[in-house]
């Protein structure tokens with residue numbers, strides 16, 4: 001059965017998309033079958049992996065983007081699937097086993113236009129029903145969410161059993177984490193009546209992953225503060241009993257920013273062996289820790 005995981009923090013810009021794109025690539029290159037669902041209307045993961053020319057085609061037609069499943073009688077998630085999404089300059093598929101459900105800018109309309117929708121089936125339930133058809137094909141289904149739990153994000157959270165919280169070593173990431181815990185509880189209460197047997201546990205926060213760590217910065221104090229907050233939430237049973245700060249963390253490296261422009265995960269950027277060798281090692285360590293942190 002696929003592990004279904006949302007990457008979420010109420011603080012924006014902490015590295016959710018960068019982590020998910022690079023972890024998905026590491027997992028696929030290690031032989032896992034991975035589906036990345038982009039649920040952020042900014043479309044950063046989709047543009048990164050498809051590159052602008054392919055993504056523009058979807059954005060202008062609206063066909064093949066996740067929003068199309070919410071229009072009655074239209075597409076299914078299976079119709080949106082881009083298999084082996086990562087291509088090199090020659091169009092060769094270079095990461096077999098990494099598939100994408102892309103989004104486009106129109107996903108923002110999901111937040112406002114469903115007054116006429118079926119009140120007995122919220123968008124997250126439609127999404128979940130369609131995702132179930134694809135699940136058996138994957139080891140990991142990863143949801144890139146915006147920094148909130150509004151309708152688009154709810155699709156990922158409702159379908160997930162696990163949540164990981166990317167964080168920077170600063171006070172605002174801690175605030176974002178705290179707000180996430182509160183909003184997650186509210187969403188679980190609101191969606192409880194729609195849950196069916198066989199869905200597994202409602203998404204639980206199982207880990208914090210520190211990202212963009214600068215070499216000359218001591219992160220012990222922000223780490224201790226995060227650990228104390230995590231302990232508090234664990235004792236209140238608001239996060240998983242196994243929730244932890246990951247031992248592996250990702251350093252700050254220019255190559256991460258450059259990889260976006262090149263439309264490649266860092267591991268495929270030609271010169272990663274020089275500047276980025278260590279950040280690729282970081283992503284691989286986080287991916288290994290994620291694999292080992294499977295819920296029991």
Ligand SMILES: Nc1ncnc2c1ncn2[C@@H]1O[C@H](COP(=O)(O)OP(=O)(O)OP(=O)(O)O)[C@@H](O)[C@H]1O
Nearest residue numbers: 012013014015016017018147212251252253256257
């Ligand atoms: N390890 C890293 N080293 C250097 N830059 C990084 C690293 N991780 C992320 N970044 C940069 O930080 C910025 C924010 O990253 P990213 O878009 O992944 O965050 P996000 O949490 O997905 O943001 P949003 O909340 O807008 O979705 C980007 O410019 C990205 O290139």
Ligand SMILES: [Mg+2]
Nearest residue numbers: 016017040044
């Ligand atoms: Mg993002």
